[in-house]
Amino acid sequence: MNENEAGVLSETVLDELRSSVQGDRAFVVDLIEAYLSDGETQVSDVEAALAAGDPAALVRPAHTLKSSSATVGAERLASAARALESAGRSGALDETVGAQVARLRAAWREAAEALRGWIAREDDQ
DSSP, X not given: OOTTTTTSOOHHHHHHHHHHTTTOHHHHHHHHHHHHHHHHHHHHHHHHXXXXXXXXXXXXXXXXXXXXXXXXXXXXXXXXXXXXXXXXXXXXXXXXXXXXXXXXXXXXXXXXHHHHHHHHHHHTO
């Protein structure tokens, strides 16, 4: 995968992360696997907050997902989560938030697939 695939996954970020832990690939894989496990919960919590019409409940999972996505290079997902965190902090869920949550779910699927692909590709090396 290259860096220009619409910002789904920045392999540069993953390379920097791996370098920051002295090349410990197993640590990076463990981090990604924890992210994949926790991220699904965060996305579901965002969807639940929207369904409940609760902007305050949107803030924490969106913030967590924004930060963790940036850490593993899931740029599109981090951006979608950032927008939802801002929407939650505004205290009002307007008609655009539903579409933003749908984009978040789609970005989650893309990021998870890309990260699983990165792990599999790295396993072959």
